[in-house]
Amino acid sequence: MSQQRDIDVVNDLLAVGSETTWLEFKKDNTEPDTIGVRCSALANAARLAGKDVAYMVWGVEDSTHQVTGTSFNPDNQKAHGQELQFWLARQLQPSIPFEFRRVTHPDGPVVLLEIPAATSAPVAFKNIPYIRIGSATPKLTDFPDRYQQLIEKLRPYTWEHALARQYVSGDEVLDLLDYSSYFKLTKQPLPDNRQGIFDKLQAERLVTRDVGEKWNITNLGAILFASDLSQFDSALARKSVRFIAYSGKNRAANVSHRVDGNKGYAVGFERLIEFINGILPKNEHIDVALRTEEPLFPTIAVRELIANALIHQDMT
Numbered sequence: 001m002s003q004q005r006d007i008d009v010v011n012d013l014l015a016v017g018s019e020t021t022w023l024e025f026k027k028d029n030t031e032p033d034t035i036g037v038r039c040s041a042l043a044n045a046a047r048l049a050g051k052d053v054a055y056m057v058w059g060v061e062d063s064t065h066q067v068t069g070t071s072f073n074p075d076n077q078k079a080h081g082q083e084l085q086f087w088l089a090r091q092l093q094p095s096i097p098f099e100f101r102r103v104t105h106p107d108g109p110v111v112l113l114e115i116p117a118a119t120s121a122p123v124a125f126k127n128i129p130y131i132r133i134g135s136a137t138p139k140l141t142d143f144p145d146r147y148q149q150l151i152e153k154l155r156p157y158t159w160e161h162a163l164a165r166q167y168v169s170g171d172e173v174l175d176l177l178d179y180s181s182y183f184k185l186t187k188q189p190l191p192d193n194r195q196g197i198f199d200k201l202q203a204e205r206l207v208t209r210d211v212g213e214k215w216n217i218t219n220l221g222a223i224l225f226a227s228d229l230s231q232f233d234s235a236l237a238r239k240s241v242r243f244i245a246y247s248g249k250n251r252a253a254n255v256s257h258r259v260d261g262n263k264g265y266a267v268g269f270e271r272l273i274e275f276i277n278g279i280l281p282k283n284e285h286i287d288v289a290l291r292t293e294e295p296l297f298p299t300i301a302v303r304e305l306i307a308n309a310l311i312h313q314d315m316t
Contacts (some may be wrong), residue, residue, distance in 0.1 A: 002167065003103065003104060004148045004212070004275040005166075005210075005212065006103040006112055006261060007103060007104075007105055007166045008100055008211040008212030008214070008268065009055075009103075009112065009116060009211045010057065010103055010110055010213075011096070011104055011111060011212070012052065012102055012211045012212070013055055013057060013068070013109055014060065016066050017063065017065070019135060020049070021042075021044040021045035021046070021048070021049055021132045021133070022042055022049050022051045022053075022054040022117075022247075023056075023057075024038060024042065024057070024059040024132075024134075024135075024177075025057050025061070025062045025065065026055075026057065026058045026059075026060070026062075026070075027058070027059070027060070027061055027062065027068060028054060028058070028072065029071070029121070029229055030058070030072050030077060030203060031219055032077075032079035032084060032087065032088070035056070035084075035088065036091050036092065036125040037114075037124065037125050037130050037137050038132075038137060038234050039057055039088065039092055039096075039098060039113075039115055039123070039129040039218070040078050040092065040122075040123045040124055040125040040128070040129055041057075041130035041131055041137040041242060041308060042054035042055075042056065042115050042132055042150060043116065043118045043123040043124050043146060044095060044117075044123055044130065044131050044132075044140060044150055045131055046115070046117035046118070047063070047117040047118045047119075047150060047153050047154065048131075048146065048149060048150055048153060049079060050153075052113040052116065052117050052181060053114055053115060053116055053117060054114075054116075054117060054236070055112065055115065056112075056113040057110060057111070057112055057113070057114070058072045058110065058111040058113075059072070059105070059109060059110035059111060061271065062112065062160070064167070066107075066121065066204065067105055067107035067110060068108060068171040069107070069108025069109050069110070070108075070109060070110065071109075072111050073102070073111075074100035074102075074111060074113075075102075083291050085100060091125055091126050092123060092124070093123070094123065094203065095123050096115065096118075096121060096123055097116060098113060098115045098116065098169075099112065099114045100112070100113050101113075101114065101134055103236050105283065108163070108241075110162055111118065115140070117152060118150070118177070119154060119156065120154060121154065121217060122140055122150055122154075129141070131143060131146055131147075132235070133146075135197075138157075138174050147180035148154040148186065153168060154169055154225075157316070159219055159315040160205075160218065160219050160220035160223075160315070161205060161218055161219070161220065162218065162219050163208075163216045163217070163218060163219070164217050164219045164222035164223075164232050164233070164236050165210075165216065165217040165222070165232060166210060166216045166247055167212075167214045167215075168210075168214060168215055168216070168217065168236055169190075169214060169215070170194060170198065171196075172215075173201075173207055173215050173271050174194075174197070175215060176217060176222075176226065176227060176228075176231055176232075177201070177206070177217065177222075177226065177227065177264075178225050178226070178227045178263070178264065178267045179201060179222055179225065181198055181225060181266065181267045182200070182201070182204075182206070182224075182225055183200070183264070185266055188200070200217075201221065204221075205218055205220060205221075206218060206221030206224070206225065207221055207247070217303075219315070221267055222236055222264065223236065223239060223264055223315075224264045224265055224266040224267070224269055225264045226230050226262075226264040226265055226267070227261060227263065227264075227267070228262050228263065229262050229264065230262055237314070239315070240261050240262055240263075241259075241260075241263075241268060241272060241310070242258075242259070242260050242261065243257070243259045243272065243275070243276065244257070244258050244259065245257040245258070255262045256279075259272070259275060265310050269306075269307075269310075271307060272306065273299070273302060273303055276302055276306065277299060277302060280295060280296060280297055280302070281296045282294060282295055282296055283295075283296055
């Protein structure tokens with residue numbers, strides 16, 4: 001995670017204009033139990049607000065939203081005789097991958113706490129779930145309507161919506177994704193401007209907006225439309241298509257054909273089907289004057305088989 005992105009995050013949060021249910025500014029209050037209660041409240045409130053993350057920011061004056069700087073160092077902070085982050089992780093249930101980051105902002109040092117929104121269950125601190133209402137953080141159970149709304153909005157982790165590449169420029173997005181194939185395959189005209197292209201990609205959740213006028217590419221966007229999957233991290237690159245044909249009936253036989261693909265599934269699918277059809281056996285028919293070949297296996301069956309092999313994976 002780059003310092004520049006964190007500076008852009010802080011600037012975007014300052015531009016919100018006021019604290020929200022998923023954002024809180026602190027000047028110097030570093031009392032551990034207060035942080036724990038806020039983590040629970042902000043994580044639950046972020047899910048209710050449809051946000052994927054919530055934030056606490058130290059070094060910002062709440063009333064003016066001016067960066068004043070902070071001496072808070074979460075790496076050295078203790079809580080009841082333990083390291084703050086370790087203690088906090090033990091007190092929050094279910095465990096959430098929160099992250100403290102120290103930001104060298106141009107106007108002064110800032111500490112950013114990024115809190116993922118609740119997913120599988122309401123986040124509790126010391127076995128009590130909290131919620132944020134205005135600037136207050138009451139117990140969630142005291143507000144049964146909000147509790148019910150939160151339960152309805154909780155959703156499990158969705159691999160497709162996770163990020164394959166974060167904080168990239170628009171030019172990098174257009175280089176990493178074969179966006180023209182998206183418009184061709186969905187039978188839509190290619191927009192005549194960048195804004196139109198990004199509006200469509202964003203609507204399909206192939207990309208999402210990041211901070212500082214940058215973009216994120218989702219796993220869905222990469223696995224379907226990557227120009228080259230090896231340009232992404234190894235966990236995603238390993239999901240690229242590999243086709244191997246053997247001369248016998250099992251893998252002990254010699255390899256007769258092998259193709260290692262590097263394109264996204266949607267981009268490379270047609271060529272993959274053409275290659276497989278090209279090596280499958282064919283029936284010959286002789287008419288009065290011409291000899292014709294017909295595939296032994298219907299193309300639609302081959303397409304269905306390969307599509308199912310690609311789609312029915314445990315992507316996690």
